[in-house]
Amino acid sequence: MVNHTPTSVVTIERFIIEQERLHPEASGDLSNILYDLALAAKMITNKVRNAGLVDILGSAQTENVQGEIQQKLDIFANETIIKAMDHTGRLCAMASEEEEGIVAIPREFKTGRYLLLFDPLDGSSNIDVNVPVGTIFSVVPKITRGRDGTLEDLLQPGRRQVAAGYVIYGSATMLVYTTGQGAHGFTLDPSIGEFLLSHPNIRIPEHGRYLSVNDSYAPLWCDEVRDLMRRYRGLDGDHQPLSIRYVGSLVADFHRNLLGGGIFAYPRNSQTPEGKLRLLYEANPLAFIVEQAGGLASDGANRILDVPPASLHQRTPLYIGSKAEVELAERIVGETVRT
């Protein structure tokens, strides 16, 4: 990777070009997908920033495929990403948390050799209370023949991702991405409208400081998960107690733990036996990022990136963050997930 000191001003465009130069065989398509996503992120930032000022809050009275009430900004973010990406000739299909089926590339546009899977605005139930929300994305290569991307192309294990990332719309907007050469973070400078490299080559601490879990599900967890959580808190065993931090917005919880060290856990429970979070466009991209940063992601028994997906909106239990904490989760709850 090209070295940058934290004081040099490097735009995301320049960084992506420099990374691409390390691969003379690259066609530039992947770089362009990342630029286009950065552009969509700027447009979504503007809407999110203005959300408190205009009459855009509230639910749009439709339900998305998981049956949750959509917020209007979800729809805006979904459409913004589709419109930024569908005409570029670099994608052959998309999938979104907000769309039940495959998002096809319209006939009038060329298609390309990549597929994009995304959650346009994760944590959107938090918008009304001014809590950070995020966009999560994953790019996989086409493996079938023909013009259009198919379900088979979309249902590839996370290990096959060629790029992944997230945008956090927080006190500042940040975009973090990987193409398999480290995880790099960029902060949007609103005065010039550019993402500037602020966190080159992110490394997650091996041991955690934070535990992010929704404890109100404790009565619905199995004994092993309850045991694991007691250990994280230093109540059983010899684990240094972790501090509890739970925003309830995956990107915000993940981002904090990535930079500061920690674990985000969303175990299965008796009401959500599959877990809540989606494998393809929530768990997989964050798993790619965290592994690139030296951490791990697991469903309790299997590395997230190795799980073969069976359906587009498949859910998974998720333990993601610092290596030592995810390994402890696998040791304590592994058998219960495997059975």
Ligand code: AHM
């Ligand atoms: P969403 O995709 O409908 O926004 O739901 C995902 C969100 C995550 O951001 C967050 O980690 C989780 O749901 C919180 O769930 P809970 O309220 O059950 O703790």
Ligand code: MG
């Ligand atoms: Mg989501």
